[in-house]
Structure formats: C-alpha cells, structure tokens
Amino acid sequence: MAPPLAAVSSSSPLFSPSSSRPIRRCHAPPPSISFQTRGRSPTAAAAAESSVSTLLEVRGLTASVKETGQQILAGVDLTIREGEVRVGSSWSRRLQFYWRLVIHAIMGKNGSGKSTLTKVLVGHPHYEVTGGTILFKGEDLVDMEPEDRSLAGLFMSFQAPIEIPGVSNFDFLLMAVNARRERSGLPALGPLEFYSVVSPKVDALKMDPKFLDRNVNEGFSGGERKRNEILQLSVIGADLALLDEIDSGLDVDALEDVANAVNGLLTPQNSVLMITHYQRLLDLIKPSYVHIMENGKIIKTGDSSIATQINEGGFKSIALV
Numbered sequence: 001m002a003p004p005l006a007a008v009s010s011s012s013p014l015f016s017p018s019s020s021r022p023i024r025r026c027h028a029p030p031p032s033i034s035f036q037t038r039g040r041s042p043t044a045a046a047a048a049e050s051s052v053s054t055l056l057e058v059r060g061l062t063a064s065v066k067e068t069g070q071q072i073l074a075g076v077d078l079t080i081r082e083g084e085v086r087v088g089s090s091w092s093r094r095l096q097f098y099w100r101l102v103i104h105a106i107m108g109k110n111g112s113g114k115s116t117l118t119k120v121l122v123g124h125p126h127y128e129v130t131g132g133t134i135l136f137k138g139e140d141l142v143d144m145e146p147e148d149r150s151l152a153g154l155f156m157s158f159q160a161p162i163e164i165p166g167v168s169n170f171d172f173l174l175m176a177v178n179a180r181r182e183r184s185g186l187p188a189l190g191p192l193e194f195y196s197v198v199s200p201k202v203d204a205l206k207m208d209p210k211f212l213d214r215n216v217n218e219g220f221s222g223g224e225r226k227r228n229e230i231l232q233l234s235v236i237g238a239d240l241a242l243l244d245e246i247d248s249g250l251d252v253d254a255l256e257d258v259a260n261a262v263n264g265l266l267t268p269q270n271s272v273l274m275i276t277h278y279q280r281l282l283d284l285i286k287p288s289y290v291h292i293m294e295n296g297k298i299i300k301t302g303d304s305s306i307a308t309q310i311n312e313g314g315f316k317s318i319a320l321v
C-alpha cells in the first residue's frame, strides 16, 4: 500500500503542544542557514534573511477537473517560506536573531477553489494541472506521484477523512513512518519501539489509546476523524502541512486540543497552510499571512487583520457562511 499523503520531517518539534502563536522566540539557526552573529551588520543579517528557504512556490497555477475539463484554479500565485529570521538587539546591544514561525491561512467563500488548490498540490488524481508551476523545496511537484510528494515532506489533512477498512491505525502509522525512514536510509522501527513514539502523541491529543487498534477512521465520529488526522501529522511529521477545515465537526475542547497539537509541531523549518472559515481557529493557531481566494485565484494577501475584516464583514465580495 502506498504511504499516506504525509512524510516525516527531518526536524523534531521544538515546542511543547501548549505553546501559543504567533510567537517570537529565540532559536539557534537551523543547520541549513549558517551565519555568525559576531561582527555582522544588520545588512549582513538581512542578506542571511533572504537565504531562508522557500518551501512552496506556486506560480500561475491553473487546474481542471480531469473528467470534465472544467477549470477550477485560474492562476494561483502563492509563496510559503520556512520560519523567517528577524533581527533585534538586546540591552547589551548585541545582535540577536529571532525566528518567527510562519503559518498561512486561506479563506474565501464556498466553491472558490481552496480545497481544490490543496488537492492539486498533493497530486489528487481527479485534477489536471493545465498551466503554471509548483515548486516544493525547489523540486517540481507537477509530475511527481502523490506518494513521492508525501515522502518529500508534504502532508494533507482531508476535509472528509476516508476510512481504510482492515488496516489498524497503529499499522497504518507504523507503515507510513517506516516508509519515510527507509527513504532516509534509517532502519525500520519495530512495533514495540514505535509504540513508545506514538503513545505520547495519542496522550497529547487526549485520544483513547484504543483508537490505535481500530481500523483507520472506521466508525469514527466526525470529530474523532479530525483528531486522527492530526495524530497522523504529529506522528509522521511534515515540512508543509495542508490542513483543510480541521475545525469542522470539532467541539470547543477538541478544537483546542487539535490547535495545541498543531502549534506544538511548528518549528522554524516547517510551515502550515490551513483553510478555514472560522475566527475561532485563527484565535488558536494565529496565521502570519492570510490569503483570500476567489474564483480560483488568490486575490489578496495580508496579515491576520484581513481575517478580522472578513469576519466583521469588511470584504463585501467575500460572503462567508
């Protein structure tokens, strides 16, 4: 069986699930970005900032429904970078580098193309890319198989997670983790070893461990499915997680548990793109950028104040339900 649309990140989570966003914390620079603080001017620091890797670069993306040829995406442009370096100075006037974790949100009215965009990014077979480019960590995604996109570090949580009869959650997660380890040249984890990995994640999401023995999503309630999606993300990891309406079907407590888990997974090297209609999720997972989608295009990008304007009815053309 192909691994799920997810992949293990090489970087381990730096934050506890209880951390809040947005956040400016001082981190050691990741190994991919090396620069010295001593004797460097803010200009040099700015140059270092520009070397921060781009995770996803989408340019002029058009896509249609394969079966009918109906165009859904009409020229999407979107850039998602890793955590951004910010420079400040301490009381001792030493330069300090801060990492701002980066979270993107897409909002827009029903049918504007938000879910289709995420499905096209992970290579859903119902859609055909008819133009434009998608680069993920510099690699062209368009001709890549869905499982290779997953192994490259892309994860998608579905709006309506599917059941996999006959496959237990535990086996599914173990298989996905080992697929990634194999790709990285690491030995496969055995069930006992893996249990010690998965168990704290189940606890953090306040899930009953019995869910590990149940078949993937079979008989799960809507909210349990959503929690299970985030369990997959937290066990398998991702460089970029695409979260499609993870808030739908969740009660207030579940939403908080899920948001804490997502916040706890963020590092300076990864990012989240979440689709939502609701302010309550944005209050818990605070986006650095909000993109407004309309008629298959991103028509506006700004900070989280855009979301507030939408929710207060500031954008007449966006009619959120």
Ligand SMILES: Nc1ncnc2c1ncn2[C@@H]1O[C@H](COP(=O)(O)OP(=O)(O)OP(=O)(O)O)[C@@H](O)[C@H]1O
Pocket (backbone or CB within 6 Å): 065, 070, 072, 108, 109, 110, 111, 112, 113, 114, 115, 116, 117, 126
């Ligand atoms: N496989 C498909 N076959 C036919 N039409 C499709 C298909 N996939 C998407 N569409 C249409 O494309 C448009 C965009 O759908 P999409 O699910 O991306 O919207 P959305 O912005 O995520 O909406 P919502 O907020 O309601 O979830 C809709 O009109 C939808 O009916």
